Amino acid sequence: MKHTRFHSKRLGRRALLCVMASLCAWPSFAQQDLQVMVSGPWSYATDTTYPNRLFLVAPGKSDHHKVYLLPGADPTVFKSGTPSPTGTYTLDYTAVKGTPATAYPNPPVLSGVSIGSPAKKVRPILVNKKNKNYVISLPTPDGYSTYSGSMGTSESEVSNKRISNATVAPKQYTTWMVLHYNVAQIPNSFRVSNGASLPTTGGGISIVLGDPKDYDDDAICDHVSLESVKERNRLWHVKQYARFPKLLDPQGTQNHGMYDYDRCSDSNPKKYPLDLGAAGSADCHASQGNVNNAISGATVPTTVP
DSSP: OHHHHHHHHHHHHHHHHHHHHHHHTOGGGOOEEEEEEEESSOEEEOOTTSTTEEEEEEOSOOSSOEEEEEESSOGGGGGGSOOBOSEEEEEEOOOOBOOOOSOOSSOOOOEEEOOSOIIIIIHHHHHTGGGOSEEEEEEOOSEEEEOSSGGGEEEEEEESSOOOSTTSOOEEEESEEEEEEEESSOOSEEEETTSOEEEOTTSEEEEEEEOOOTTOOOTTTOHHHHHHHHHHHHHHTOOOEEEOOOBOSTTOOBOTTOOOTTTOOSSOTTOSOGGGOOOOOSSOOOOOEEETTSOOSOOOOSSOO
16 A cells, blocks of 8 residues: 555646646647837837828938938947938838737837828828838737836926926836837848848847947037937927936936926927037937827737737
């Protein structure tokens, strides 16, 4: 009887080990986070004509900013990359869907860019005739979040009315968004419509709208960031005003709460203290734009994709 009991216990332990091993080796129900890092003053747009797609849009004409499509999940290395020409890019990946995440922390804080009827105003931009602008089409993500590091947000005052003094409360707006895709296993790369392939080193890819020059900015008014707002206004035919705090160093560290309302403009990036020299940063502090609430906040899927 002792031998029988011992044999039963041993069988039970083997069965338990087999069950544990099978659970550990069940990849189809796992969830891995495929990430697309979106850095810079992009606008987000959707249109019912293009179901299940999210569009990143940026003006084709810019005095300072260029677009970079980069392998890997580190957009800070964009200056070593090659800028892409204006045009429409479609990015896709092949992977088995994983289980949905229960939540995405750090919901994005985007400046509103409401332009009315999508059919009349958004759609012509997305069609992008003659490839005048940058339009990047991606599958609709399973969720969105602001990058959790110190570079995920920047401070600014944003309003649809003139900002002549400290009447508009400054906010920390998203300047680095993470698009999340739930997959059972991270794919090796994203396909790009121009024939390129972006390896997902580190679990994702990076899409950057940035200024590659280190000393383009000024430390008092941050005029390159204001320039991005003006260029976005021209693209979408809207009026949005913005102010940015002073900068402390060439790395673009903001001096939060310190605004110069006398010398700096809320709409004209050419009005800045020329005699103070360039001591700013190539990193843009302009908020990302939420065109007609294309992204309303952190999205939590309720069913398995």
